[in-house]
Amino acid sequence: MNEDAVLIVGSMAFDDLELPTTSAKNVVGGAATYASLAASLYSPARIVAIVGEDFAEKDIQALNKRGIDTDGVEHVKGRTFRWAGRYDANLAGRTTLDTQLNVFANFRPKLPRAYKSSEYVLLANIHPALQLEVLDQVESPKAVFADTMNFWIEGEPDLLAKVLARVDVLVINDEEARQLAGVYPLPKAARLILHRGPKRLIIKRGEHGALLVDEAGMFWVPALVLDDVVDPTGAGDTFAGALIGHLASTGDLSPAGLRKSLFVAAAVASFCVQAVGTAKLARLTKEDVAARIAQLKALTQLPV
Amino acid sequence: MNEDAVLIVGSMAFDDLELPTTSAKNVVGGAATYASLAASLYSPARIVAIVGEDFAEKDIQALNKRGIDTDGVEHVKGRTFRWAGRYDANLAGRTTLDTQLNVFANFRPKLPRAYKSSEYVLLANIHPALQLEVLDQVESPKAVFADTMNFWIEGEPDLLAKVLARVDVLVINDEEARQLAGVYPLPKAARLILHRGPKRLIIKRGEHGALLVDEAGMFWVPALVLDDVVDPTGAGDTFAGALIGHLASTGDLSPAGLRKSLFVAAAVASFCVQAVGTAKLARLTKEDVAARIAQLKALTQLPV
Numbered sequence: 001m002n003e004d005a006v007l008i009v010g011s012m013a014f015d016d017l018e019l020p021t022t023s024a025k026n027v028v029g030g031a032a033t034y035a036s037l038a039a040s041l042y043s044p045a046r047i048v049a050i051v052g053e054d055f056a057e058k059d060i061q062a063l064n065k066r067g068i069d070t071d072g073v074e075h076v077k078g079r080t081f082r083w084a085g086r087y088d089a090n091l092a093g094r095t096t097l098d099t100q101l102n103v104f105a106n107f108r109p110k111l112p113r114a115y116k117s118s119e120y121v122l123l124a125n126i127h128p129a130l131q132l133e134v135l136d137q138v139e140s141p142k143a144v145f146a147d148t149m150n151f152w153i154e155g156e157p158d159l160l161a162k163v164l165a166r167v168d169v170l171v172i173n174d175e176e177a178r179q180l181a182g183v184y185p186l187p188k189a190a191r192l193i194l195h196r197g198p199k200r201l202i203i204k205r206g207e208h209g210a211l212l213v214d215e216a217g218m219f220w221v222p223a224l225v226l227d228d229v230v231d232p233t234g235a236g237d238t239f240a241g242a243l244i245g246h247l248a249s250t251g252d253l254s255p256a257g258l259r260k261s262l263f264v265a266a267a268v269a270s271f272c273v274q275a276v277g278t279a280k281l282a283r284l285t286k287e288d289v290a291a292r293i294a295q296l297k298a299l300t301q302l303p304v
Numbered sequence: 305m306n307e308d309a310v311l312i313v314g315s316m317a318f319d320d321l322e323l324p325t326t327s328a329k330n331v332v333g334g335a336a337t338y339a340s341l342a343a344s345l346y347s348p349a350r351i352v353a354i355v356g357e358d359f360a361e362k363d364i365q366a367l368n369k370r371g372i373d374t375d376g377v378e379h380v381k382g383r384t385f386r387w388a389g390r391y392d393a394n395l396a397g398r399t400t401l402d403t404q405l406n407v408f409a410n411f412r413p414k415l416p417r418a419y420k421s422s423e424y425v426l427l428a429n430i431h432p433a434l435q436l437e438v439l440d441q442v443e444s445p446k447a448v449f450a451d452t453m454n455f456w457i458e459g460e461p462d463l464l465a466k467v468l469a470r471v472d473v474l475v476i477n478d479e480e481a482r483q484l485a486g487v488y489p490l491p492k493a494a495r496l497i498l499h500r501g502p503k504r505l506i507i508k509r510g511e512h513g514a515l516l517v518d519e520a521g522m523f524w525v526p527a528l529v530l531d532d533v534v535d536p537t538g539a540g541d542t543f544a545g546a547l548i549g550h551l552a553s554t555g556d557l558s559p560a561g562l563r564k565s566l567f568v569a570a571a572v573a574s575f576c577v578q579a580v581g582t583a584k585l586a587r588l589t590k591e592d593v594a595a596r597i598a599q600l601k602a603l604t605q606l607p608v
Contacts, residue, residue, distance in 0.1 A: 090488055184394055185531040208512045211529065220603050222524050225515065227489040256607040263606065299524050300604050302567065303560040 004248040010124025016084035027277035031124035034234035035241030043248035048072035052080040120248040128159035165197035216255035221262040224270040242268035267292035308552040314428025320388035331581035335428035338538035339545030347552035352376035356384040424552040432463035469501035520559035525566040528574040546572035571596035
């Protein structure tokens with residue numbers, strides 16, 4: 001067990017959530033928040049992000065309590081990024097009701113000196129120009145993970161192409177994979193995307209789990225099948241954060257190592273969806289996760 | 305390897321298919337056709353069904369060539385059951401354009417004497433009253449599998465309840481499971497359904513595979529992730545047919561045995577969707593299937 005550090009760059013936000021069973025306002029969210037809480041279960045995690053004056057010191061301290069280094073969180077005048085969304089009755093789809101970039105509009109990630117030697121880097125979904133700026137500031141990362149979204153796939157294809165060429169593991173959802181590749185079948189989409197740079201592709205499929213495509217082929221990690229899914233917000237970022245955090249702790253990016261860490265990621269993400277925001281994630285222990293990994297194995301592994 | 309026989313009762317039909325990449329008319333289909341072709345790979349299969357004068361002798365012979373006993377196929381005056389449907393561009397959904405019951409409207413399943421001792425029985429999706437009539441004619445089956453649909457769940461709840469009480473393995477899709485149980489989360493739906501009689505429930509989820517719920521818990525068999533899905537018609541019946549056919553050959557309905565047979569079923573179903581109608585299924589060999597099972601294992605099984 002080494003202690004390689006994970007650098008996470010992405011949004012910190014307040015979310016207003018209209019969920020089938022409840023609704024909640026001003027929920028602390030953002031990709032960097034979810035991902036760092038998940039990663040910090042297994043490795044030292046540090047964030048580069050930006051927040052406004054409305055972001056409370058106690059919310060920063062909640063991250064610090066989990067060992068997350070928040071020296072890279074810039075505090076500026078104005079309001080924090082805000083997102084409001086409404087989920088379908090079955091939680092499969094969601095509609096964005098409002099997006100206020102606020103201070104996030106002027107985000108230019110600046111890495112504190114101590115962060116530049118980070119071994120594992122997760123570029124959450126931000127403008128690809130900013131993802132490139134981060135890569136220019138890290139010295140010699142062992143592995144770079146990146147996410148993106150339809151907005152950049154459509155609007156910034158050239159910059160995104162430059163990001164893809166420098167990424168080890170691309171982590172996107174199925175719709176994004178199809179849009180990025182311009183084809184519908186996922187195996188073909190994966191081949192086209194891997195041709196553009198990433199050594200490995202992970203396609204997130206919500207309640208249906210995730211597909212890894214790497215040099216050893218394709219691997220399907222399931223999602224736990226749960227009765228009490230409350231809020232899917234941040235599940236994908238939680239998955240990516242747990243994955244990179246666990247990989248940083250094992251240092252094993254081999255096909256076998258990656259497959260094992262995917263089970264950890266799916267287990268951590270299963271807790272995220274069972275409560276609003278980060279409520280459950282922020283209290284999680286490795287022992288909680290270990291019990292879920294056993295359930296995931298019972299769900300998928302054939303008796304020998 | 306014993307030679308327990310599989311009895312399949314269900315529709316034989318002509319389908320008109322509007323598919324994203326092609327369209328085809330008068331395609332030989334129906335649940336009994338797909339299921340018996342799949343089952344016959346592993347066990348002697350026999351069908352009880354009804355066809356009209358438009359059903360060609362060569363189409364019956366195509367089944368006989370695969371060793372399927374068609375003595376229980378009743379030939380009557382009139383036209384065979386016909387279904388016409390259009391699939392979405394991504395094949396996830398479909399719209400029924402036309403249904404003509406024709407001779408199927410007067411179907412009363414009559415088992416030839418030799419069929420009454422069948423050990424394994426698959427009641428494909430037909431009126432629950434007919435499913436009960438079949439059960440009254442079989443002597444002492446080792447295992448009864450049944451399918452149903454929204455139409456009977458809504459329209460014949462009492463008769464369907466009687467079927468459920470006599471079924472060992474219920475094989476339905478996720479929408480049907482939710483409708484039958486009246487709740488959305490699948491684990492809860494499964495508990496409610498198992499409370500009504502079936503010892504085991506298999507929930508088919510199309511491209512996302514299938515979930516088994518039995519006394520050992522929940523198990524998720526994946527679907528192969530394919531580039532060339534052409535026609536999903538009959539995939540669920542193929543899955544059920546291969547499952548019961550393989551189980552009849554192993555005789556092992558233990559949790560471990562059932563899980564292994566589910567991989568065979570998923571492998572056989574993966575061929576069904578790669579061609580229009582039964583084109584690929586009708587030529588399949590056990591060796592073809594074995595190669596696919598290896599792919600399914602690589603897709604899901606963790607390195608030890």
